[in-house]
Amino acid sequence: MEFDLNKTRQVLERTPRVLEDLLSGHTDEWIMNNEGEDTWSPYDIVGHLIHGEHTDWMGRLDSILNKEDKRFVPFDRDAMFKESDRKSLQQLLSEFKELRKKNLQKLSGLNLTDDDLNKIGIHPEFGEVTLTQLLSTWTVHDLTHIAQITRVMANQYKQAIGPWIKYFRVLQ
Amino acid sequence: MEFDLNKTRQVLERTPRVLEDLLSGHTDEWIMNNEGEDTWSPYDIVGHLIHGEHTDWMGRLDSILNKEDKRFVPFDRDAMFKESDRKSLQQLLSEFKELRKKNLQKLSGLNLTDDDLNKIGIHPEFGEVTLTQLLSTWTVHDLTHIAQITRVMANQYKQAIGPWIKYFRVLQ
Secondary structure (H helix, E strand, C coil): CCHHHHHHHHHHHHHHHHHHHHHHHCCCCHHHCCCCCCCHHHHHHHHHHHHHHHHHHHHHHHHHCCCCCCCCCCCCCCCCCHHHCCHHHHHHHCCCCCCCCHHHHHHHCCCHHHHHHHHEEECCCCCCEEEEHHHHHHHHHHHHHHHHHHHHHHHHCCCCCHHHHHCCCHHH | CCHHHHHCCCHHHHHHHHHHHHHHCCCCCHHCCCCCCCCCCCHHHHHHHHHHHHHHHHHHHHHHHHHHHEECCCCCCCHHHHHHCCHHHHHHHHHHHHHHHHHHHHHCCCCCCCHHHHEEEEEECCCEEEEHHHHHHHHHHHHHHHHHHHHHHHHHCCCCCCHHHHHHHCCC
């Protein structure tokens, strides 16, 4: 499938509601349990998505379109362990919803042209990347973190399902 | 995490809304594309979940609690390719929502005791399984199919993300 700005927005604008429906109102075990040492809980993942809205996607878009220095600031993958501190999941979900809404409004306001979408930034590891690739990655990042959240939750019943574990490769 | 009937219901009752939010109103490419030959699209997966509501979970629960013959009927994993025929995604989402609601109402009406939860059915491959294991598997089945849907969608942008593919193990 080719990149398409509308199809990209279709996914990005749905994510806050999907997270709300998946996670809101659950008992703590579904939200705070992870998959073992150095792994993330659904709560951690929502914090990570918030940090991305603050610093990653729109900041890099800005570097591509407006900055003379096209080098991206490296993304801090552990930032949420400080930033989410003492916030409730409900607070994080609301914060993410607000930030995503504002970012998508900004994105609309830019009226990106095909020319813009081909512009280049410098990724710390990959070197030259296009705005199209950045926006596609934002989308894939949402989707794969939803997949991760549901896998982490499924993992909590790894013992409880008994022999059925055989049918769930993703839990093995 | 130990099995708990309320925590199980918490997940099962959310799935119809999560699917609606993830999939409703998308262009066909997000819904109908799969991951290549002999793989499932999000549309196929919703059909598979519907078939499960009709024949799998509550039927097996009934075998465990009420039937003399405790052997489960094998589950047809390809049934949805006939049953979903010509239905719109919106029809399938509504159908799933209704069926899940009815099944959860039935489940509540049973007022399952600890004694019930330890009762046994005969799985075609695994032999003896408990009602607890069946209900846990229903939950894990929902969660892993949501994970699968988002992975299939993410895969549609596998090319579009360019070098970022390196960070998404699940797409490789």
